[in-house]
Every structure is written in C-alpha cells, then in structure tokens.
Amino acid sequence: MQKKPWNIFIYKDKPKKDKFELLETREDDRGADKSEHNGDDEDSFIYSxxxxxxxxxxxxxxxxxxxxxxxxxxxxxxxxxxxxxxxxGLVNRKLLNEVILKNLMTGTRGLDPEEADLIDMLINKVVNVNDVAKENRFEKIENDILSGFCALFLEGFDSCVLLQVEGYEKRGIEKPENEIVVRGSHESFVEDLPTNLSIVRRLFKNRNLIVETMIVGAESNLKCAVIYQDGVVNPELPKEVKKRIDKVKSQAILSSGMLEQYIEDNRWMLFPQIISTERPDRAISFLLEGKVLVILDGSPFACAMPITFFTLYHTSADNNLRWYYGSFVSIIRMAGILIAVFLSSFYIALVLFSQEMISSELLASIASAREGVPFPTIVELIVMELAFELVREAALRVPGVISQTLGIVGALILGQAAVQAGLVSPILIIIVAATGIGSFTIPDYPLSMAIRISRFFFIALAYMAGFYGISIGMFMFFALMCSMKSFGVPFLAPVTPKLRNSPDVILAKPIKYMKYRPDELNALKKKKKN
Structure with a gap:
C-alpha cells in the first residue's frame, strides 16, 4: 500500500516490509544476475x-x-x-514466398525423412534466415507469432521452428519534437523496439552494454528492453527494475507512461520519479552515469532510473555548451522555475498582507490599476491562471500549424478584452504572463506539470496567511521532496544528503572536471575514464 503525502508528518512504526535501497558496492564486485524463470511448469508443450x-x-x-x-x-x-x-501484415511476404517456402518445398528433397534430428538439419542446412530457433512451448510460440515470426510445425516432432520474417510498416527516424536543442543530435527514438535498440548500439559501441528483453502486460504482451552497462551500474539496480516490471499484472500496458506508474516508488508523490527521453544521445548519457534504461515496444521514449531533481532540471544540450554558456542558461532556468512557482503567490501576499513592503509609488500604481475591478484579488488571479492553462491545453490539442496562433492570439485577445472590460487589472496580466513564461523554461514535461499544480497550492496558502503561508508551504514541499526516493536514491541528492558529485548541480564547470559519476547511484566504477 502506498503512503499518502501527509503521512510523513505522522509518527508510525516502521513497517516490516523491506524497501529497496541502492546500497554502495565495491568496484571489484561483479555479481551477475542469476534470476531464473520459474514459469516452465505452467507452460503447455506442443504435441508430436x-x-x-x-x-x-x-x-x-x-x-x-x-x-x-x-x-x-x-x-x-x-x-x-x-x-x-x-x-x-506482420511478415515480409517476399521473404516468406521466395526464401522460406521455396527452400522448404524444393530444398528438402535430398533429406532423409526418417532422420531423428530433421529439425536441426532444417535449421542448419535449409532455412537461410537470420534468426531461427527451436521451441516447444505454446506460450512462447504464440507470442513470437504475434511479434512477426513464422512458426513451422512438422508431423511426428514435438518441437517447432520459429523463423524471423518481420516485415511490418514503421515510422522512420525523425527529429525530436519535445526535446529540441540548438546543438546536438537531430534523431529521436521511434515506436519500433529493434530500431531503438539498433540506435543505442550504434551510438554506444561498448561490449559491456547489456540488453535484456522481457514481456510486460498480461494481455498486451509487449516486449520491453532493460538496458544497462555491466561493470558500471550497481548490480542490484537492474535486478530491482526487472523485479518491478515482472510484478506488473495489469491487463494491458500500452505505453511507457503507463509502465512508469506501475514501477515507480510512490504513486502519491507530485514529482516524477522516472525520467523519459526521446533523444538517444541523452539516453546514452544516462547509461554512462550508471542508470538503467527501459524501452517499451510501441513507445518512442526511453525511461531512465533512478533520477533526482537535478536530472529533471538539466537538458541534453547542457554538455554541448561551453561551461559559462551552460551556467548562464542554468541560472535563467532556475529563475524561470522560481517565477513559475512563487511569483503569483508573492503578489497575493504583498497586496493582501504586506503592503508596507511595497514602495508608495508602486502601491499607488497597483491601487489605480485595480480601481473599478469588481472581483477580489484572489478571484481575479485564479480566473486568469485558469484561463492561461485553458489556452495552453487547447493549443496542445489542435493541429500544429494552428496551435501557435491559438496560443499567442488567444492569450492576447483574452487579456486585452479582460482589461478593457475592467474585469482584471493590467498588472495581473503581467504577473500571469511572467508565470507562464517561467513555466516554459522547465525542460521536463512531468516536472512542469508538478510546478504548475504546486503554483495553485502556494496561491491558496498566500491568500490564507501571506508570507507565513508561503513559508509553511515551502517547508511541506521540501519535506515531501526529502522523503521521496527513486529506486532507493534520495530525490534531492547530492544536495541533501550531501554527497560527492560532479560539480554541475546548478552551475556548470569545465567538462574536464566532471570526472566522477553521481555518488548517489553507488556505481561499481566511481570515476569515469579519461
């Protein structure tokens, strides 16, 4: 049972159920994953x-x-x-007709039909396709048929031949749409798992790269790849990831977003605990740090775990910029996050509770701007914030050519009309616009959603208690963030707890000084190769 957010303020005895902790390992540890599949007894075997x-x-x-x-x-x-x-529709008809059927019908005439190992002879001498396997379990055979394989059954044999003849249509590699960078790779993942794995292999030529395939979803039976760098990653991490995926008993898993919700540590937390990326170069940077990737067939995203707040905060372009450019962009991004969270609540606290903190000229300007507005400040602010969120959501649901026009023109028309009608004050339009622009600087969409929701929480606290309410809200949020973990890693590491880390938590440093992997991951190899 998941804990609710407010339970951290209530003392309770520790439950007896053990939680996963990413413990530190020694560099000479090389524990191999020896997990076994124990479901063979439940499988039905084919007949002769x-x-x-x-x-x-x-x-x-x-x-x-x-x-x-x-x-x-x-x-x-x-x-x-x-x-x-x-x-x-899932197989290549040309390959099936001209290679498989032709060889089986004409290339087997010289074979002895009484041969005991006839299936092995077919695999070794007759069938000339890349991926051929012998299988005797119905469950495995049926899953492979639904994945684009062709199964060959013979009279008198209790095994069949699985032939890989996939030939379905798929989307080509295109530019990433959500993670656009000025300098960096211009290719993204697609919905086809073999294509995504080939991209990772092509960009990360390392013999220690491990790709393990699993089946997820009780009814969808989608393939899921767990990827990590052996000898670098903490060996307990991929074991825990595979254990959680194996426990997913949902009727159907259709996307990586659904899978994330099943394997994350605490589904009641507001902030994301797994990061997804559509950029192969960023996914490989996660592998180099000692994280684990999960790629689901049918989803153009790779999920990485464990993560911290600073993983969500940085972008894939940060390492492509010189360190002082990166530091400047990072400061701007942090300012955007603070504006998105606190600007609206600060305005409420100043206007309603702390007018003495405002200069006389600014206070007079605010009073004159609000003259004739029929609504209280809190109602005025919440209505405009909700209107801005409506425009943003509407822009996401319309075709791409119209969305930009709708977002800009809709916001301008609504704001200008509201001011001219005397429903809102001009300064409030500035506050809401600045808050919205600040939220656009947040690179990760789930983190942006968490910031947008938390903004209304701080507005309510500021309306009730001014800056005291904001202080209480900050304490509650930091307490929640400190209690969060992503696969055993504290969400605010390496700041709290304080750990040794590469010097790029907020401000960037020259790339040659980034010698160590994140300490909170407890990787086998702490230091990167020079």
Missing part, C-alpha cells in the same frame, strides 16, 4: 501429432474468426506433412 497442434493454435487464435492469421500447409522432404502459421 500435427493435427493436435493445429487444433490448439486454431482455438487459441480464434481461427477462422481471425482472418489475418494464416495457416499454409506443405510437404517436407516430399512426404512429411507440415504447416506454417503467421500473421498476415
């Missing part, structure tokens, strides 16, 4: 009778109700009955 196998597959795939499941009967060695089963 061809008709029984065909009946089982027809029942499982609802044939002939499923019109795209194709069964092609043929003769092997001129006398052995056999059949191929595949999903039409």
């Amino acid at each position: 009778m061809l008709e029984k196998n065909l009946e089982r597959l027809k029942k499982d795939f609802k044939i002939p109700m499923n019109s795209d499941i194709t069964v092609r009967k043929l003769k092997i060695c001129g006398s052995i009955d056999a059949f191929l089963i595949f999903v039409d």
